[in-house]
Amino acid sequence: MQSGCAKLVDPIDLEYFLPENKVEKKAEKCPPDIFFSLETNPITDGSAYIEVGEIKVSCSVNGPTEMRQDSQLVAVLKFASFLSWLPKDVQASIEKKLSRLLLSAIEPSVMLHQFPRGKYEIVTNILDIPSYNSSGLIGNCLAAAITCAGLALLNSGVQMYDLLVGLNLDLSALGNENGHLCVAVLPRLRQFSMLYAVDSCMPNTEFLKDSLTHAMDNCIKLADVIRSHLCGQLKTKIK
Amino acid sequence: MDTVLLSDLERFYLVQGVEVGCRMDGRGPSEYRPLEIETNILSHATGSASIRIGETFIVCCVKMEVGKPSLTNTSEGRIEINVECYPTATHRCNEKAASELEERLKTTLQSAYQLKFIDLSPLCIQRGRQCWVIYIDLLILEGAGNLLDASSLVVKAALLNATQSNSLLLSVFQNNSESLEAGVQQFHGDMLPLFITVHKIGKAYLIDASKEEEACSLSRLSLVIYPDGSIGSLEQDGCCSCQLESIVEMSQLASIVGKKLNHALVKTLELERQLRS
Numbered sequence: 001m002q003s004g005c006a007k008l009v010d011p012i013d014l015e016y017f018l019p020e021n022k023v024e025k026k027a028e029k030c031p032p033d034i035f036f037s038l039e040t041n042p043i044t045d046g047s048a049y050i051e052v053g054e055i056k057v058s059c060s061v062n063g064p065t066e067m068r069q070d071s072q073l074v075a076v077l078k079f080a081s082f083l084s085w086l087p088k089d090v091q092a093s094i095e096k097k098l099s100r101l102l103l104s105a106i107e108p109s110v111m112l113h114q115f116p117r118g119k120y121e122i123v124t125n126i127l128d129i130p131s132y133n134s135s136g137l138i139g140n141c142l143a144a145a146i147t148c149a150g151l152a153l154l155n156s157g158v159q160m161y162d163l164l165v166g167l168n169l170d171l172s173a174l175g176n177e178n179g180h181l182c183v184a185v186l187p188r189l190r191q192f193s194m195l196y197a198v199d200s201c202m203p204n205t206e207f208l209k210d211s212l213t214h215a216m217d218n219c220i221k222l223a224d225v226i227r228s229h230l231c232g233q234l235k236t237k238i239k
Numbered sequence: 240m241d242t243v244l245l246s247d248l249e250r251f252y253l254v255q256g257v258e259v260g261c262r263m264d265g266r267g268p269s270e271y272r273p274l275e276i277e278t279n280i281l282s283h284a285t286g287s288a289s290i291r292i293g294e295t296f297i298v299c300c301v302k303m304e305v306g307k308p309s310l311t312n313t314s315e316g317r318i319e320i321n322v323e324c325y326p327t328a329t330h331r332c333n334e335k336a337a338s339e340l341e342e343r344l345k346t347t348l349q350s351a352y353q354l355k356f357i358d359l360s361p362l363c364i365q366r367g368r369q370c371w372v373i374y375i376d377l378l379i380l381e382g383a384g385n386l387l388d389a390s391s392l393v394v395k396a397a398l399l400n401a402t403q404s405n406s407l408l409l410s411v412f413q414n415n416s417e418s419l420e421a422g423v424q425q426f427h428g429d430m431l432p433l434f435i436t437v438h439k440i441g442k443a444y445l446i447d448a449s450k451e452e453e454a455c456s457l458s459r460l461s462l463v464i465y466p467d468g469s470i471g472s473l474e475q476d477g478c479c480s481c482q483l484e485s486i487v488e489m490s491q492l493a494s495i496v497g498k499k500l501n502h503a504l505v506k507t508l509e510l511e512r513q514l515r516s
Contacts, residue, residue, distance in 0.1 A: 093342070093345075093346055096346070097343075100343070100476075101474075101476065105476075107478050108477075108478065108480035109480075186480055190482065190483070191481060192480055192483070192486060193480035193481075194475060194476055195460070195474060195475035195486070196473075196474055197473045198351075200471070201465075201469055201470070201471050202469060202471075203470075204468065204469065204470070205490050205491050205494055207470075208486075208490050209487045212483050212486060212487070213483065216483065
């Protein structure tokens, strides 16, 4: 016999508390505000730290060391362990993909023939990401990592064709409904070393051409800012 | 990347031939190798297909099961893509190269199937509790270059084969014109992604590169071409960088070939269905 059992008139399902996937639309500045410093890790051959908006990236370069079985360039991109924004297996899969894209962005900018049988290791750590969730977050992290890796390679003294600059272009500024295009650019040579677009849909080839032209112009501005600050730091160090 | 070993003379011969406009097997720059697609090859699957492009051989199987939705999209179904590669399909014939290839194909195809054109909300049974899960399993039996294009083609053929027998999938992958607004362009047909990879070898651009041509490739642009000619996901990588004009020419070539291939695939599957009935 059950007594004193009060039943709920209208039971609430537990799924009521599951949050909807809210995507905030925040205006992104293009080219973004950056802060960078070199030689943040003195025990490595080259290191750099960069802040692009709210994304913080640190990168270390070791080399040239003698290579045994792997290739001349080894690029690793990792999110810090205290960033728990995704499940572990999804994060590991994204890290592998971004590491491969980072390697393909770095490879055209380095003079590989100058160190035969030598190996450079580039380790990139994403230290902080914005708290809001946006569809272009992975592209933003990749672009910041590419710029940071370019600065770290510059600091390590490896011979490069050009300074490597990464940019995640918001395609809604060009009239498209939504989407991002992540580019890695050698600005003085006017060449693209990596392209990556996953959440965009461009109507035709002309739109792609306009997007790439816009991305190249913004990367040239960003590279000019970086180069002028590097020259300023060099002059300050000489005095 | 998993590439074959070529001597310098072989490489020179291949690059010079490609720049003149003649490939080693006599194809033009925008021609595919002989392409065979067969559907309904597995009886226990919702949809299945196999493809041969030259010597590349890939089998795809689509199954639908009831499962739990993901925590981020509680009112939608899921698409899970799994790639299995035989070690003998790679050049080095070991497990490490096969797992690298599996991971790369899996992430590329999975990201192409997460666009807004594929509306997964009809697959929801109860919000937060139950939904349909579409499992797409790829089995790479022989690899002779151009695995990404062949994989996306066989996935599309298997999904189109699954829509013939399953009316629930028909509402997911076939866009109906009644449900769209008047201002939006009318789509009559599917909007499933199809990858086209263009390789830059010397000063020429190639479609459907074989293994030897992939070894000589400087840069590679993979685009998703939809049947109406629009460009979806794109990825450019390789050991060399590209000018803007090169990328525009590569994307134009991919767009032309992609529209033809989309049309040819739908036509072929329609003919196969008529012959079977």
